[in-house]
Amino acid sequence: MKTWMLVTLGMVLVGLVVAAPPAQADTFTLTSCHVSGSTCQGGSVPSGFGTVTLTQSGTSVNFSVSLANGNRFVETGAGGGELFLFNDTLAGSTITTIATAPTTPAGGLSGFTNLSPVQADGTGTFTASVECTTASDCNGGSAPTMTSLTFTVTNATVAQLETANANGNLFVADILCGPTQTQCTGLTGPVDVSTPPVSTPEPATLFLVGTGLAGTGMFARRRRQGGSSPQGPQS
Numbered sequence: 712m713k714t715w716m717l718v719t720l721g722m723v724l725v726g727l728v729v730a731a732p733p734a735q736a737d738t739f740t741l742t743s744c745h746v747s748g749s750t751c752q753g754g755s756v757p758s759g760f761g762t763v764t765l766t767q768s769g770t771s772v773n774f775s776v777s778l779a780n781g782n783r784f785v786e787t788g789a790g791g792g793e794l795f796l797f798n799d800t801l802a803g804s805t806i807t808t809i810a811t812a813p814t815t816p817a818g819g820l821s822g823f824t825n826l827s828p829v830q831a832d833g834t835g836t837f838t839a840s841v842e843c844t845t846a847s848d849c850n851g852g853s854a855p856t857m858t859s860l861t862f863t864v865t866n867a868t869v870a871q872l873e874t875a876n877a878n879g880n881l882f883v884a885d886i887l888c889g890p891t892q893t894q895c896t897g898l899t900g901p902v903d904v905s906t907p908p909v910s911t912p913e914p915a916t917l918f919l920v921g922t923g924l925a926g927t928g929m930f931a932r933r934r935r936q937g938g939s940s941p942q943g944p945q946s
């Protein structure tokens with residue numbers, strides 16, 4: 712391959728890496744405990760109650776909330792009457808494709824952004840929520856078994872939705888503590904995130920970076936080989 716073609720290929724590949732949107736997944740652990748009557752109330756549980764993962768997908772952000780230790784999503788007054796709370800005051804932002812597993816409430820699920828502040832005990836106020844459309848479906852211990860929650864927020868970036876409130880909290884889940892969550896088994900209340908995430912590049916980004924580096928390496932090898940070829944006799 713001619714040198715000018717290698718140069719062009721390398722520039723295109725590097726350009727793709729630079730221009731590509733930064734795809735990443737940020738994972739937070741729900742560690743702060745505000746479950747009334749528990750041994751962890753007002754403190755934290757380093758091993759956590761579950762995780763919250765945000766992934767950029769074009770102009771939308773996908774949320775995946777997974778509870779651990781048999782914990783389940785519920786709605787109580789302590790959690791503001793919501794399954795999950797976060798902050799979103801972005802114009803044109805909406806919540807879509809909400810799902811819970813292994814069970815879905817009979818009346819379905821709803822999500823809202825740009826809310827008047829919603830208060831959860833010990834965590835401060837929030838402006839976006841996911842809830843059971845029919846509140847009585849998810850009232851405390853009578854709620855169906857929901858250990859995971861997924862939804863999509865449109866017209867937003869991961870960075871915009873990782874906004875802490877005045878108390879320094881980012882996300883809140885209202886839970887019924889499971890049998891192996893020994894600090895609060897059988898009790899209900901909010902748990903939240905206030906710690907930095909663990910960021911993981913998505914496969915598409917890793918592919919572009921790898922391709923760009925491979926192209927650059929190939930060009931460098933060709934240049935070295937061309938420079939070390941034998942010279943003809945001098946006249």
